[in-house]
Amino acid sequence: MTDRKFANTLARGLSVLRAFRVSDNGLTRTELVVRTGLAPATITRLTHTLLELGYLSQYGNMLRLGPATFALSSVAGASSSFLDIAEAPLQSLADRTKTLLVLSVPDATSMTVVRTWRPKDVASVWLEPGNRIPIADSSTGLAYLAALNNARFEKLESREDWRDLRGEGRGQLARQGYTFVQGSARYTQSMNAVAHPFHASTLGEPVVFTCGATPEMLSDKRIAEEVGPALREFVRDLELQTGAPRTYEETQRRIP
Template identity: 60%
Template sequence: MTDRKFANTLARGLSVLRAFRISDDGLSHSQIVERTGLSPATITRLTYTLKELGYLSQNGNLLRLGPAALALASVAQMSASFLDLANGPMQELANTSQTLVLMAVRDGHSMTLVRTWRPRNASSIWLETGNRVPMSRSSTGQAFLAALNAERFQALDPDAELHAQREEAQQQLAARGFVFVQGEARYSKTVNAVSRPFYASDLGEPVVFGCGATPEELTDNRILTEVGPMLRNAMQDLENKTGGPRALDQLRA
């Protein structure tokens, strides 16, 4: 990054914290190097500093998120007041649709799952909190792109393909009230999902709610006729409860 205001050392330190997944039972230095793409010497300096500050802890050769990181996550979650209102309806949506309902936030040029609601009696659900999906060619990412204003979108330094994906997502959102990527355009052949952005004033930028399952369980037709409308209605109810702007109102702004 060439912006003089951008603190590269801070960005690298945060990339270390983002390397951890909920399924990890600790990470070695070499695993952090692999996940961040930073040099071993840089990782040694950063992890030492983060340990001293309490953001990492170490047991033997494995590093884990420390108490300072847990405290920060707790504060962030408590400040997102809309989550209290979302929990019940999203669990009901998961049970009714028999899909994994998720909430994702932007993480660089990816979307990270920060909350999931699993349906009761589900056979297999493949995603969990901490998983990332690409912004490009995922319904989650494209719903986020559709919700961004022009200035924030340009800050992503988008190429022509991302411009086209954003335009397509905005058209879907205006026409149907939800966004999904069909067929060969999907980034993954094992996941099918439908998404809708939510304007979270607490967080300063949109988050995305979605429903996902395997393509066999969640076909494109089922998205269009059943699950997509269910997600749209649930999100409209949440917008009414929180008093926040509707997705379509923001598109017209």
């Protein structure tokens, strides 16, 4: 990062907090080294500081998210009122399409899953909050890049590699109203997915809703004829209910 205003220590500390997943019953410092890619000495310093501030708690040699993180998450949840409106329709969409519905937010070169809605009585692909989806080669990442305004896109570290992807995503949204990375171009062959960005009026940049399932359950044909259009209409309805921006031009006026 060449930005002189960028606080690397803060970024590393936040990467420690982002390393935790819902299924974790605590992490050791060694596991944090593996997940963050940071040096052991750096992890030692950062975890000591986060423990002192209450963002981590320690049980034996295991570290867990501390009470201070709950305060932050409760404030963030309260400010994301669109989820209150969308909760029941999202579960209904998951049940109707028999897909796992995922809400993802940007996190460096990946999208981090923050909420999931599993279809009832249907075996679905396994993702949970805290899992990461790469921006490159995923329908989710394509939707995110397509939704960024010019100023925000220029701040991305990998923007030169992603210019063509951004153009492809915008083209797909204009033509069909959703993004879809097909076949061998997908980052994983075990999941087929279709995505659409959403600009919540209370957030500073787009988030992404994604419907996913195994290719056997979610064929390209189902995406084109059923699931893609259903996701597109869901997001449009949510935009109307929340007053969220609906065009790139409107997004650029609202987001600095």
